[in-house]
Amino acid sequence: MTMMKKLLTTAVASAMMASGAQAAISNDTVKIGYLADMSGTYRDLAGPNGLKAMEMAIADFGGKVNGAKIEVVSADDRNSADVASSTVRRWVENEDVDLVAGLVASSVSIAVSDILEENDKLGIISGSAASSITNEHCTPNHIHYVYDTYPLANGTASAVVKEGGKTWYILTADYAFGHALEGDVSRVVKENGGEVIGTLRHPFPTPDFSSFILQAQASGADVVALANAGADTTNAINTASEFGVTQSGQTLAALLLFLTDVNALGVEAAQGIQLTTGWYWDMNDETRAWSDRFMEETGVRPTMVHAGVYSSTMQYLKAVEATGSDDAQTVRKQMMDTPINDMFATNGKIREDGRMVHDMYLAEVKTPDESENEWDLYKILRTIPADEAYRPLSESKCPLVTSK
């Protein structure tokens, strides 16, 4: 009897201890929601392959964290802030989702981060560009991981101005991302001694750019800059080449161009275009090794967004493991305290405004002679060091920074 009692007590005590150790991970499950454009304009640069990258990270992590299950749900936001908001509200309020990742269209990310703040859950934004996400729209509940419009402008715009492109005409996608990029580019052009002589805001998406390209041509500007993304950019580049923009002496600057866009355009049409990127698959042995695995899974080379989703998922899981918690603030603090060193970034750092700062790269699209295969697309011209690339905290309008 005493023996039985002893056994029982030990069993109950150890059960309590076990549950005590895991109490910090809610429901014994870390649940991640992947939200991205799965079917529209931004599908290829993030989309289903981003989900694949996330699953690769979870598998590489071992499928469990501190003994707790890792579960993934995903949804198509259809590039609509409304659709995204209702999905994320359902996820965090009814389905115990701890982390929302992916997040492409800037309008979606801004809407979603508000809901995450209300419910104190975490978001890691990998696809969006608007630098306002960690500036005036910053919250203590999200991290902006891969890139933003600030380094895009810093990299490409300053390079093009220094090469003699003094007068600029900007074609801007008429929504949050385009406006942010236009603002950042205008600033960099002015700072470097250039001048923006005209801007034109076109609807998103626009299938036909002929009219806009014609206006850009008529402006006589040295540089026709494209502050748009995805199919809008590729359509604009195609139309510009059809209307002989570069032949007539103007430079075409694509301010945001993804690997998948360049692949779609082909080196013939895209050769010589300079662009800024947060990552390129063919940079070193580590990036190549990971990209080979990704390609085996998906059949295509990863964009910077795909790599960023992998890296950020890994960092998140490590932080959950280290703290034994899936509480948003605990995990975010741990992520901020840990430098990021992996196939995506060297000495990457998450600042208090939520911006992950890391080196960026100025690249140029190879010529058909230089390109050895379908995905051999960029020459890296210059590394833009993290401190130089991103908006300094001293200029931040983020309340998390200014209230300090």
Add this chain to the structure above:
Amino acid sequence: MSMIFGVPLAVLSGQLLIGVINGAFYALLSLGLAVIFGLLKIINFAHGAMYMLGAMATVILFDVLGVNYWVALFLAPLLVGVVGVIIEYFLLRRIAGQDHIYSLLLTFGIALLMQGVLTNIYGVSGMRYSMPDLFQGGMNLGFMFLPYYRAWVIVIALVVCFGTWFMIEKTKLGAYLRAGTEDAQLMQGFGINVPLLVSLTYGFGVMLAAFAGVLAAPIYSVTPVMGSHILITVFAVVVIGGMGSIGGAIITGILMGVIEGLTKTFYPPASSAVIFLVMVVVLMFRPAGLFGKEA
């Protein structure tokens, strides 16, 4: 340089010409819709998907079989036309005579299916298609640079539009068609195979959309979603022109291209909405559209 509302005349002339070129696309697409609605009373929401299929077929025929542009100009619409006939025979025929809403929903479903399947296979970044060598480059008109290919588009689109109008309104075949859809039983009595006529008409309307798709392949990103962007605009064009009016579709198509082009010059952010604004105004004063007959 003389200016009109702050825009140089030269720029404006360029925009007008571009407007006419885009209008030619709208005309070609609206024409197919108008033929299908006018003769079969089917609201064909799969029209954008058929336009996309035309463009995709052009690229795939080239990539897989090396079929060049000129052959694709005939072959791609023909293949898509066959797809149309199959859809009519197996699906649309079953809801003939029902409320319009059924054809709308059925064709909308078909369009989403096609778009979804092709997106999964080919992605959305766009497929490359080089312009035929003959049309490389362009000419300087003084007020703008006109790529040869755009000039070709306008000519061929107008020829096809006029040819279709002529066939339906002025020939014996067209008369049969119109009669067959007015009173199928009577025409059956005359020994005319009306169901076949209906299948072929749907196939023909779809071919017009696919033909526009082939014309679009060298200049726009060819993607599975390209049809969905243009579809609603084209519907608005058909409604403005008068549902089912063949001539109305052609004239309104070109007109709307020009109006859209002018909006792109004077206030670009409104350019995607201007056609719908025109539609609202037209429907307020002429519920049957500009060229439609009052029911």
